[in-house]
Amino acid sequence: MSSLFQPFRLRDVTVPNRVWMAPMCQYSAAPEGPGTGAPNDWHFAHYAARAAGGTGLILVEATAVSAEGRISPYDLGIWNDTQVEAFRRITRFLVSQGTVPGIQLAHGGRKASTDQPWKGGAPVGPQAYGWQPVAPSPVAFDERHPVPDELTVAQIGEVVGQFANAARRALAAGFEVAEIHGAHGYLINEFLSPHSNHRTDAYGGSYENRTRFALEVVDAVREVWPDDKPLFFRISATDWLEEGGWTADDTVRFAADLQAHGIDLLDVSTGGNASGVRIPTGPGYQVPFAARVKAATSLSVAAVGLITDAEQAEKILANDEADAVLLGRELLRNPSWARHAARELGGDVHVPDQYHRSV
Numbered sequence: 001m002s003s004l005f006q007p008f009r010l011r012d013v014t015v016p017n018r019v020w021m022a023p024m025c026q027y028s029a030a031p032e033g034p035g036t037g038a039p040n041d042w043h044f045a046h047y048a049a050r051a052a053g054g055t056g057l058i059l060v061e062a063t064a065v066s067a068e069g070r071i072s073p074y075d076l077g078i079w080n081d082t083q084v085e086a087f088r089r090i091t092r093f094l095v096s097q098g099t100v101p102g103i104q105l106a107h108g109g110r111k112a113s114t115d116q117p118w119k120g121g122a123p124v125g126p127q128a129y130g131w132q133p134v135a136p137s138p139v140a141f142d143e144r145h146p147v148p149d150e151l152t153v154a155q156i157g158e159v160v161g162q163f164a165n166a167a168r169r170a171l172a173a174g175f176e177v178a179e180i181h182g183a184h185g186y187l188i189n190e191f192l193s194p195h196s197n198h199r200t201d202a203y204g205g206s207y208e209n210r211t212r213f214a215l216e217v218v219d220a221v222r223e224v225w226p227d228d229k230p231l232f233f234r235i236s237a238t239d240w241l242e243e244g245g246w247t248a249d250d251t252v253r254f255a256a257d258l259q260a261h262g263i264d265l266l267d268v269s270t271g272g273n274a275s276g277v278r279i280p281t282g283p284g285y286q287v288p289f290a291a292r293v294k295a296a297t298s299l300s301v302a303a304v305g306l307i308t309d310a311e312q313a314e315k316i317l318a319n320d321e322a323d324a325v326l327l328g329r330e331l332l333r334n335p336s337w338a339r340h341a342a343r344e345l346g347g348d349v350h351v352p353d354q355y356h357r358s359v
Helices: 041-052 081-096 153-172 187-192 212-224 248-260 287-296 310-318 329-333 337-345 353-358
Strands: 008-010 013-015 019-021 057-064 100-106 177-182 231-236 265-269 300-304 324-327
Touching: 019 337, 041 057, 041 081, 057 081, 057 177, 081 100, 081 153, 100 153, 153 177, 153 212, 177 187, 177 212, 187 212, 212 231, 212 248, 231 248, 248 265, 248 287, 265 287, 287 300, 310 324, 310 337, 324 329
Parallel strands: 019 057, 019 324, 057 100, 100 177, 177 231, 231 265, 265 300, 300 324
Antiparallel strands: 008 013
């Protein structure tokens, strides 16, 4: 029987299969007005199509814990009740299709306040709905980005509280899984890596200090997130720097810390915190990092990165390199990827009654 179409249980939540949708920003929310940061018809249609296509778990795109935490002015947010109500429409439909609804809670840090990528993705100022980014240290991501304001210790505590409040709202919105975004050069990742964290206080310097903020966020979210619901953490397993960055060794060490603080699954990606690095991309290029965490710890792991065909995904699970696969671009190309893979591998997947002719 196909490993890809076996259920997967974390705490009291059972995901019907191991085909999961990775968070992918749509940059399509209103940048101002009463609907700022709230999902709209585009988001509903986008996520509904993948649920109807048989995806077991959908992680909604990076959703900001504050207005200043958005990657762009067009990102989703979950800092007010208007946003919560708009999300309920999406989670209700996902549940109706047997899909587990998840959400990624995020803060953009020094990479915040940028334009939509199809418009170039450059940093934007107040004249284009932008704002001044913040970070652990006043170090710009690259020559295009502004120097961010360094967070004070008091402000760090405020951001921790914003993550907790966002988790409360995510629960009210009907989500069954929450994921803390600690990857891709955004705020939590910036604290973890010595490449971007140059602080000399309790939040910088040593490994213990650089991981402090991330673990405070995890603790705050875990405190308000129900014991019967799983909490994920997305990590960039390496900065892809030869020296002076976050490494795969750090990731294995940190995975054990995360598990001790109540994380149930590590979503393993790479990169995004250092500009101009050379990343050796190719089919499944990030899977070895997930496999290493799985081999070295007892933490559940999901793999992501150029996983495109059913046989490839099946082998990742059969070889015990990960517990689930997260598809990104391939699900943009084919919302019914899970159904096609089930047909190829002989697995079972939910098909809406209205689509019975397709079976």
